Amino acid sequence: xxxxxxxxxxxxxxxxxxxxxxxxxxxxxxxxxxxxxxxxxxxxxxxxxxxxxxxxxxxxxxxxxxxxxxxxxxxxxxxxxxxxxxxxxxxxxxxxxxxxxxxxxxxxxxxxxxxxxxxxxxxxxxxxxxxxxxxxxxxxxxxxxxxxxxxxxxxxxxxxxxxxxxxxxxxxxxxxxxxxxxxxxxxxxxxxxxxxxxxxxxxxxxxxxxxxxxxxxxxxxxxxxxxxxxxxxxxxxxxxxxxxxxxxxxxxxxxxxxxxxxxxxxxxxxxxxxxxxxxxxxxxxxxxxxxxxxxxxxxxxxxxxxxxxxxxxxxxxxxxxxxxxxxxxxxxxxxxxxxxxxxxxxxxxxxxxxxxxxxxxxxxxxxxxxxxxxxxxxxxxxxxxxxxxxxxxxxxxxxxxxxxxxxxxxxxxxxxxxxxxxxxxxxxxxxxxxxxxxxxxxxxxxxxxxxxxxxxxxxxxxxxxxxxxxxxxxxxxxxxxxxxxxxxxxxxxxxxxxxxxxxxxxxxxxxxxxxxxxxxxxxxxxxxxxxxxxxxxxxxxxxxxxxxxxxxxxxxxxxxxxxxxxxxxxxxxxxxxxxxxxxxxxxxxxxxxxxxxxxxxxxxxxxxxxxxxxxxxxxxxxxxxxxxxxxxxxxxxxxxxxxxxxxxxxxxxxxxxxxxxxxxxxx
Amino acid sequence: xxxxxxxxxxxxxxxxxxxxxxxxxxxxxxxxxxxxxxxxxxxxxxxxxxxxxxxxxxxxxxxxxxxxxxxxxxxxxxxxxxxxxxxxxxxxxxxxxxxxxxxxxxxxxxxxxxxxxxxxxxxxxxxxxxxxxxxxxxxxxxxxxxxxxxxxxxxxxxxx
Numbered sequence: 001x002x003x004x005x006x007x008x009x010x011x012x013x014x015x016x017x018x019x020x021x022x023x024x025x026x027x028x029x030x031x032x033x034x035x036x037x038x039x040x041x042x043x044x045x046x047x048x049x050x051x052x053x054x055x056x057x058x059x060x061x062x063x064x065x066x067x068x069x070x071x072x073x074x075x076x077x078x079x080x081x082x083x084x085x086x087x088x089x090x091x092x093x094x095x096x097x098x099x100x101x102x103x104x105x106x107x108x109x110x111x112x113x114x115x116x117x118x119x120x121x122x123x124x125x126x127x128x129x130x131x132x133x134x135x136x137x138x139x140x141x142x143x144x145x146x147x148x149x150x151x152x153x154x155x156x157x158x159x160x161x162x163x164x165x166x167x168x169x170x171x172x173x174x175x176x177x178x179x180x181x182x183x184x185x186x187x188x189x190x191x192x193x194x195x196x197x198x199x200x201x202x203x204x205x206x207x208x209x210x211x212x213x214x215x216x217x218x219x220x221x222x223x224x225x226x227x228x229x230x231x232x233x234x235x236x237x238x239x240x241x242x243x244x245x246x247x248x249x250x251x252x253x254x255x256x257x258x259x260x261x262x263x264x265x266x267x268x269x270x271x272x273x274x275x276x277x278x279x280x281x282x283x284x285x286x287x288x289x290x291x292x293x294x295x296x297x298x299x300x301x302x303x304x305x306x307x308x309x310x311x312x313x314x315x316x317x318x319x320x321x322x323x324x325x326x327x328x329x330x331x332x333x334x335x336x337x338x339x340x341x342x343x344x345x346x347x348x349x350x351x352x353x354x355x356x357x358x359x360x361x362x363x364x365x366x367x368x369x370x371x372x373x374x375x376x377x378x379x380x381x382x383x384x385x386x387x388x389x390x391x392x393x394x395x396x397x398x399x400x401x402x403x404x405x406x407x408x409x410x411x412x413x414x415x416x417x418x419x420x421x422x423x424x425x426x427x428x429x430x431x432x433x434x435x436x437x438x439x440x441x442x443x444x445x446x447x448x449x450x451x452x453x454x455x456x457x458x459x460x461x462x463x464x465x466x467x468x469x470x471x472x473x474x475x476x477x478x479x480x481x482x483x484x485x486x487x488x489x490x491x492x493x494x495x496x497x498x499x500x501x502x503x504x505x506x507x508x509x510x511x512x513x514x515x516x517x518x519x520x521x522x523x524x525x526x527x528x529x530x531x532x533x534x535x536x537x538x539x540x541x542x543x544x545x546x547x548x549x550x551x552x553x554x555x556x557x558x559x560x561x562x563x564x565x566x567x568x569x570x571x572x573x574x575x576x577x578x579x580x581x582x583x584x585x586x587x588x589x590x591x592x593x594x595x596x597x598x599x600x601x602x603x604x605x606x607x608x609x610x611x612x613x614x615x616x617x618x619x620x621x622x623x624x625x626x627x628x629x630x631x632x633x634x635x636x637x638x639x640x641x642x643x644x645x646x647x648x649x650x651x652x653x654x655x656x657x658x659x660x661x662x663x664x665x666x667x
Numbered sequence: 668x669x670x671x672x673x674x675x676x677x678x679x680x681x682x683x684x685x686x687x688x689x690x691x692x693x694x695x696x697x698x699x700x701x702x703x704x705x706x707x708x709x710x711x712x713x714x715x716x717x718x719x720x721x722x723x724x725x726x727x728x729x730x731x732x733x734x735x736x737x738x739x740x741x742x743x744x745x746x747x748x749x750x751x752x753x754x755x756x757x758x759x760x761x762x763x764x765x766x767x768x769x770x771x772x773x774x775x776x777x778x779x780x781x782x783x784x785x786x787x788x789x790x791x792x793x794x795x796x797x798x799x800x801x802x803x804x805x806x807x808x809x810x811x812x813x814x815x816x817x818x819x820x821x822x823x824x825x826x827x
Contacts, residue, residue, distance in 0.1 A: 627722075631722070
């Protein structure tokens with residue numbers, strides 16, 4: 001239970017076996033390397049050489065992965081992949097695969113195809129641009145060579161101009177033209193009603209007035225359009241050629257895409273396997289690179305869970321007799337990482353703690369403390385026996401069908417398996433089965449349902465509200481007691497009494513007083529409650545002024561501290577969400593049944609619509625309510641409960657492991 | 668005038684479903700924009716982005732829930748006739764709808780903004796998913812409290 005005991009391991013070994021040692025440490029998955037001092041960054045040259053060789057291969061693998069993935073159709077559906085249905089390989093197989101695969105050759109082929117695709121795309125976009133220019137020049141039925149070659153005395157330019165600038169342009173051209181044949185402006189035909197923003201124009205001019213023509217064009221808003229030198233025939237002829245070129249380029253592009261897809265199909269599995277292989281290698285060598293060295297030995301330090309030390313020792317000693325493994329308890333000034341070590345029943349809840357923040361090595365592991373509360377709260381929020389059965393059945397099916405689910409995913413699914421049990425229980429005692437399905441459609445079961453009901457949120461919500469708030473008080477008070485225990489363990493008894501026990505007394509006392517005056521418990525509890533509350537309040541008042549100087553300051557800070565009780569009131573009321581969310585899922589279920597019942601009245605096809613509405617609606621309801629039932633109880637843990645005693649802030653234990661991004665790798 | 672009570676009550680139901688629904692639509696829209704931005708960089712974040720985007724959607728459901736609650740109370744569902752309501756009772760039902768209508772509307776918008784910020788956060792730090800979910804859930808607290816208030820008020824109103 002709680003945070004696992006770690007040992008600080010120091011492993012001395014001969015350099016000749018450093019690769020086997022690195023592999024063994026990684027395969028155990030139980031060793032977190034301790035970095036050497038930053039002041040002493042010298043790393044063993046043998047390991048550095050291996051790292052740079054691995055990095056080269058990794059660069060190729062990453063390139064192929066990035067380039068081929070968009071062209072790869074994964075034969076394994078994403079859901080199956082997430083649930084562990086992936087190829088299984090051993091490290092030995094991977095090593096063989098790596099030695100016979102010529103990654104560089106695959107990269108070269110892929111790069112060639114990629115480069116060619118790039119060139120074709122460039123040409124294609126050029127051709128498409130030309131095609132659009134040619135379409136605009138169709139009015140101009142002369143060979144296009146006039147623009148770039150012209151005759152001895154005559155040449156031409158093409159451009160676009162706003163229709164409203166045309167008169168100005170014409171006037172400017174006429175002004176300096178000595179002869180009428182010096183310039184001729186041809187405007188593309190356009191429809192004035194459509195108000196085009198610009199029109200195409202072609203201008204013939206005598207070479208003798210070139211400078212004046214260009215200036216007049218620039219001044220009057222004619223922007224030049226570059227006509228490629230390759231155009232020689234008329235626009236119609238050139239357009240035909242361009243269209244043929246485009247068809248050819250597009251065919252080429254499709255062909256290259258098919259080639260890329262074929263490359264992906266052929267190599268992707270290998271690339272994925274090798275990605276995991278080289279990432280594993282990089283991980284292990286980067287680990288042992290953190291070693292100290294002498295001429296022929298290396299010293300690697302790592303954290304190791306105490307209960308796995310024998311296994312690791314056996315594995316290392318099998319490699320070579322010339323190794324020395326010493327284990328020591330962490331020194332008080334060392335801060336080891338925290339590994340949560342909980343039993344089967346609590347382990348699925350580890351993720352809730354990890355999502356918040358890992359505990360420190362010497363701190364408390366809140367997982368076993370929050371687990372029962374989360375379990376109950378989730379059950380109350382989802383609160384439907386039918387939904388619980390659906391969730392439970394789905395998870396059993398998943399576990400039966402998928403045998404290779406990774407540990408992390410499996411634990412997360414088990415969390416919901418556990419919580420479906422509490423959901424079922426609460427569903428039964430609150431009489432909710434797919435909302436009010438039983439009352440609506442199977443009246444014969446109503447007596448059975450009613451006989452099992454202990455609470456009835458629908459007709460007596462105050463009762464459930466009371467239970468919710470009571471659970472809240474228990475949760476919060478438990479948090480305060482844990483905080484007090486923590487402080488006493490750290491020998492801060494006064495703080496424990498002043499900060500935590502005092503509030504415990506005050507709130508429990510007030511609650512006893514409250515329900516006692518309501519006549520729900522024997523009257524002498526009222527007196528006990530009164531006494532507890534008064535003692536608690538007095539301690540809070542005195543403790544708050546402990547550090548303050550002067551009687552006035554002491555009194556002010558005392559009252560301020562008592563004012564803090566409003567935050568406890570807020571915390572407790574926050575648990576009313578348990579009623580609201582449970583109520584929410586019950587009413588949504590009820591609404592779905594109601595709609596289904598209404599749909600059943602449609603003639604002939606009514607039953608079909610009704611079944612669709614009821615099944616689809618409840619699936620939606622389960623999805624949306626599971627989200628709420630996860631988030632809100634989690635918030636109660638993080639904000640209300642952890643706020644009393646837990647801040648995390650530790651480093652999680654992250655041992656060297658084999659990379660398993662794409663395939664399941666076995667040692 | 669004898670229908671005024673019923674009209675007032677229906678007006679309340681309409682407000683609950685409409686305003687809370689508008690809020691959720693805006694909130695989800697804001698969060699969705701952020702999610703789309705993050706996914707252009709990393710499409711693998713779809714799962715976590717979707718969860719964060721869905722968070723401001725609950726207000727709309729709470730509004731719908733209250734609207735159905737009112738319709739059920741009025742006997743408008745299931746083919747039976749509507750119950751007779753005085754205008755006073757109608758006004759009481761209208762008042763009961765206001766907490767979830769108003770709080771649902773505003774809280775969903777702000778929750779959407781918080782969700783969007785959380786989505787930005789997980790784009791940089793995917794391991795902080797737990798914290799990213801809790802921040803928008805803090806805003807939702809007030810929608811839950813408003814829902815509770817509306818439910819308790821509606822249960823207190825005597826009709827029929």
